[in-house]
Each structure stands twice: as C-alpha cells, then as structure tokens.
Amino acid sequence: xxxxxxxxxxxxxxxxxxxxxxxxxxxxxxxxxxxxxxxxxxxxxxxxxxxxxxxxxxxxxxxxxxxxxxxxxxxxxxxxxxxxxxxxxxxxxxxxxxxxxxxxxxxxxxxxxxxxxxxxxxxxxxxxxxxxxxxxxxxxxxxxxxxxxxxxxxxxxxxxxxxxxxxxxxxxxxxxxxxxxxxxxxxxxxxxxxxxxxxxxxxxxxxxxxxxxxxxxxxxxxxxxxxxxxxxxxxxxxxxxxxxxxxxxxxxxxxxxxxxxxxxxxxxxxxxxxxxxxxxxxxxxxxxxxxxxxxxxxxxxxxxxxxxxxxxxxxxxxxxxxxxxxxxxxxxxxxxxxxxxxxxxxxxxxxxxxxxxxxxxxxxxxxxxxxxxxxxxxxxxxxxxxxxxxxxxxxxxxxxxx
Numbered sequence: 480x481x482x483x484x485x486x487x488x489x490x491x492x493x494x495x496x497x498x499x500x501x502x503x504x505x506x507x508x509x510x511x512x513x514x515x516x517x518x519x520x521x522x523x524x525x526x527x528x529x530x531x532x533x534x535x536x537x538x539x540x541x542x543x544x545x546x547x548x549x550x551x552x553x554x555x556x557x558x559x560x561x562x563x564x565x566x567x568x569x570x571x572x573x574x575x576x577x578x579x580x581x582x583x584x585x586x587x588x589x590x591x592x593x594x595x596x597x598x599x600x601x602x603x604x605x606x607x608x609x610x611x612x613x614x615x616x617x618x619x620x621x622x623x624x625x626x627x628x629x630x631x632x633x634x635x636x637x638x639x640x641x642x643x644x645x646x647x648x649x650x651x652x653x654x655x656x657x658x659x660x661x662x663x664x665x666x667x668x669x670x671x672x673x674x675x676x677x678x679x680x681x682x683x684x685x686x687x688x689x690x691x692x693x694x695x696x697x698x699x700x701x702x703x704x705x706x707x708x709x710x711x712x713x714x715x716x717x718x719x720x721x722x723x724x725x726x727x728x729x730x731x732x733x734x735x736x737x738x739x740x741x742x743x744x745x746x747x748x749x750x751x752x753x754x755x756x757x758x759x760x761x762x763x764x765x766x767x768x769x770x771x772x773x774x775x776x777x778x779x780x781x782x783x784x785x786x787x788x789x790x791x792x793x794x795x796x797x798x799x800x801x802x803x804x805x806x807x808x809x810x811x812x813x814x815x816x817x818x819x820x821x822x823x824x825x826x827x828x829x830x831x832x833x834x835x836x837x838x839x840x841x842x843x844x845x846x847x848x849x850x851x852x853x854x855x856x857x858x859x860x861x862x863x864x865x866x867x868x869x870x871x872x873x874x875x876x877x878x879x880x881x
Contacts, residue, residue: 482671483670483672486613486614487613489610489670489672491610493557493605493609493610493613494625494626494628495629496557496561496606496664496667497603497626497633500561501637502633502634503564503568503637503657504564504599505634505637505641505710506637506638506656507571507595507637508637509637509641509710510641510645510650511526511530511592512711512712512714513641513642513645513714514580516715518580519581519585520580522837523712523715524833525585526715527711527828527833527836530707530711531825532589533595534822534823534829535822536597540601541815541816541819542685542812542815542819543600544597544601544815545688545811545812545816546812546815547559547601548604548605548608548609549676549810549812551676552673552674552676553608553612553674554609554671554674556601557602557605557664557668560598560599561668563598564594564598564602564661565662567594567595568595568655568661569658570587570594571591571654571657572657573587574587574654575654576651596822600815600818600822603626603630604814604815606629607623609674612674612675623794627795628745632738634734635734635735635737635787636734638734639731639734640656641653642714642726646723688813689816691804691813692801692804694800694862694865695798695859695865697858698760698793698862699821699855700820700821701824701851701852702763702793702824703790703820704824705764705786705849705851706790706824707824707825707827707829709770709783712844712845713733714726714729716770716779716842719841725780729776729783732781732783732787733783733784733786735784736766736784736785736786736788736789736791737790739791740759740787756793756797756863757859759792759793760789760859763785764789765782765785765789766784766789767846772842773842797817797862799866800862800866803866804866828844832844
C-alpha cells in the first residue's frame with residue numbers, strides 16, 4: 480500500500496490523528512459532567528469521580544504505552560489506542576440511547592472512561608514518538624508544539640461542540656461523533672510509514688525514568704490543574720451564575736488562547752527556555768485568578784483566554800528537559816512518564832476539585848488552580864537547572880550531579 484514519503488508531511492498527519500481523537504475526548508469532557516449533573520442528578524463529587532477515573536486509567540497505563548511504543552513501534556500503539564477510543568465513544572452512545580439514567584448507566588460510563596484513558600495514553604505517547612522517529616529528536620520541541628496544537632485545538636472544538644449540542648440537540652449526537660472521529664484516524668495510520676524500533680527491549684526501569692523527569696513533570700502537572708478545572712467546572716460555574724449563553728464561548732476561548740500562543744511562540748520551542756516558561760505560567764495564573772474573582776461573564780471569559788494562552792507553551796518547554804534526560808531508545812518511556820503528569824493534574828483537580836466545589840463553591844477551584852500555578856514556577860526552575868547541569872556534564876565528560 481502507498482506510504483507518504485515526505486517525513487514532515489507524515490509527521491503532521493500523525494498530529495492530525497491526535498486531533499481527531501482529542502475532539503472525541505473533548506466532547507466527552509463537555510457532555511459527561513452535564514449528563515451526570517443535569518440529567519442523572521448526581522452531585523459535583525460524582526462529576527469529579529468520572530474525570531478522575533479516566534485520569535487514573537491514563538496514568539496507570541502511561542508506562543505501558545511508552546514501553547509498547549519503544550518495543551512494538553508507535554504505529555501499532557496508535558492502532559490499539561484508536562480502537563479503545565472508538566469503543567469508549569460507542570459505550571457512551573449506547574448508554575445515552577438505551578439506558579435510563581441510573582447507577583447502571585453511571586457504571587457503564589465509568590468503564591468507558593477506563594477505555595478512553597488507556598486509549599488516550601497510547602495515542603498521546605505515539606503522537607510524539609512517531610513524528611520524532613520520522614524527523615529526528617533535534618526537532619522535538621517543534622513536534623511537541625504540533626502535538627499541543629492538535630491536542631488543545633481538538634479539546635476546544637470538542638468542548639464547544641459538546642456544550643452546543645447539549646443546548647440544541649441533546650447528548651446523542653455528541654456521543655455518535657465521539658465514536659466516528661477516531662475511526663478516521665485509521666486512514667492516516669495506513670498511509671504513514673512505521674519507524675524503526677530498537678532491536679533490544681528496553682530494560683530501563685520506570686523508577687529511573689521518574690527520577691529524571693519528575694522536576695519537569697511536576698511543573699507540568701501543577702499547571703494542568705488549571706486546564707482540568709476549566710474543562711470540568713467552568714460551564715457549571717457559568718450555569719450557576721445564569722451566564723448560560725456565554726458558557727460555550729468561554730470554554731472555547733481557552734482553546735483559542737492556547738492555539739494563538741502556540742502559533743505565535745511555538746517556533747521558539749527548541750530555543751526558548753526558562754524565562755518564557757515562567758512568563759507563560761504567570762499569564763496562566765492571572766487568568767485563573769480572574770475566573771475565581773469574576774463578577775461578570777466577560778471577566779471570566781477573558782480569564783479563560785489568558786489561562787489557555789499561558790498554559791500553551793508550558794507543555795513543549797517542559798517536555799524538552801524530560802525528553803533530553805533519557806536515551807534515544809527510551810524516548811517513549813520518557814515521553815509517557817512526562818505526559819503522565821498531565822493525568823496527575825486532572826486527577827488532583829477531579830478528586831480535590833470536587834470536594835472544594837462541594838464545600839466552598841465553584842470560584843474556589845479556580846483559586847486553588849491559581850495557587851498550583853505559583854508552585855509550578857519553582858518546579859520549572861528545578862527542571863531547567865537539571866537540564867543545564869546535564870548539558871554541562873556532557874561537555875566536560877563528568878557525571879551529572881543533581
């Protein structure tokens with residue numbers, strides 16, 4: 480069968496697979512809180528539990544996804560991830576269509592989140608390792624920028640679409656689209672050539688990978704609590720304040736800010752460093768604080784935009800210390816370990832956020848996320864210090880001391 484020969488085009492198309500899969504994920508993140516809270520009548524705690532379940536599944540499967548990509552190749556990993564994502568969407572559609580809101584329906588949704596979480600883990604990891612294998616590790620920062628654009632643009636479209644469909648035609652259309660979109664990714668899988676795999680299986684332990692990645696990963700995790708707070712609670716926050724008409728715009732502005740930042744600053748991902756990362760975290764923190772203190776929908780909408788704009792460059796800029804801390808043959812494990820911190824951020828937001836909202840109300844979760852961004856500043860400094868020490872050690876031939 481024909482395979483695309485231009486590696487740059489092929490790498491871009493792989494990012495397109497992620498785009499399709501992430502729209503599906505964004506739809507689920509938009510409609511499931513609405514279904515659980517508004518249709519099934521469960522509290523914010525159960526909304527947080529659904530979000531947390533997917534995060535746990537993704538987190539637990541990250542190491543598997545990284546090793547699978549390193550040992551079996553990212554093409555096979557992408558195929559498996561897409562299959563699980565399709566299954567998760569189908570389960571949601573069947574639940575909305577044939578099962579009345581009940582404990583059974585809630586249980587099926589929880590199981591679908593497990594499938595989505597594992598599929599997401601494989602797709603996220605292979606969307607990085609496959610393009611890096613095609614165009615080289617020297618362009619890892621730009622690749623992470625492409626992946627990030629596909630990821631958050633897909634989330635923005637999915638979040639907006641899910642909210643819009645809920646208001647105009649119910650949940651079934653969103654669930655059907657969740658099922659169909661990942662199927663289109665199989666077309667690209669067939670057109671993009673596989674990349675070479677290390678002949679020997681990786682024996683690097685997960686514990687070793689964690690010791691090399693945790694500084695960058697903790698900063699990424701803390702920053703993503705803001706993202707998780709917006710996707711999980713911003714629409715409900717708007718509804719509580721009778722700002723329903725602006726809810727879909729507010730959630731989509733996060734994605735607009737994210738993509739605008741990546742388009743204007745993403746080309747500097749391989750050359751920019753600590754200062755830009757700290758600047759981005761500060762912008763995100765201000766945006767979250769604006770939402771938490773918002774007295775009007777316009778203030779919250781601007782805060783959502785600023786949060787997306789600030790968070791945008793955190794992903795590729797902190798990915799570089801993580802990826803460069805591991806050997807080339809273990810890039811899948813390095814990337815999956817780093818990306819597991821995305822799930823930790825969502826997990827913290829889902830579990831802690833549900834409790835915070837139940838006790839203090841919706842504004843409090845955004846204040847909490849603001850404080851987490853401030854902590855991320857310190858982790859970022861540690862990550863870039865580790866990167867500088869490693870680069871200096873390579874130049875001098877001495878063993879790095881962290």
